[in-house]
Amino acid sequence: MNPIIEVLQQANVSQEKIVEVFEALTQNPMMAMAVIQGLGIPSEKLQAIMGLVMTNPGLIEEAVNELGLDFSKVAEAKAKLKQTNQGG
Secondary structure, rough: OOOHHHHHHHHHHHHEEEEHHHHHHHHHHHHHHHHHHHHOOOOHHHHHHHHHHHHHHHHHHHHHHOOOOHHHHHHHHHHHHHHHHOOO
């Protein structure tokens, strides 16, 4: 199992909410942070998730695949984020 999904499940996040988090990550990574923070996950678990994402961004792709979501949207989100960071 993907370690990000595992941490979310250990924090008693429902499968529906987990899918919502990864859909948000694929559509708008900045909004995903708000979704994740709104889950009420204890800060130490939240730090663990963020650490996993920062050190191994490929885990997002793995989780998206594991959840059966459309990874092409992740690529679009990355491109949008890169464009925004470069001043559009």
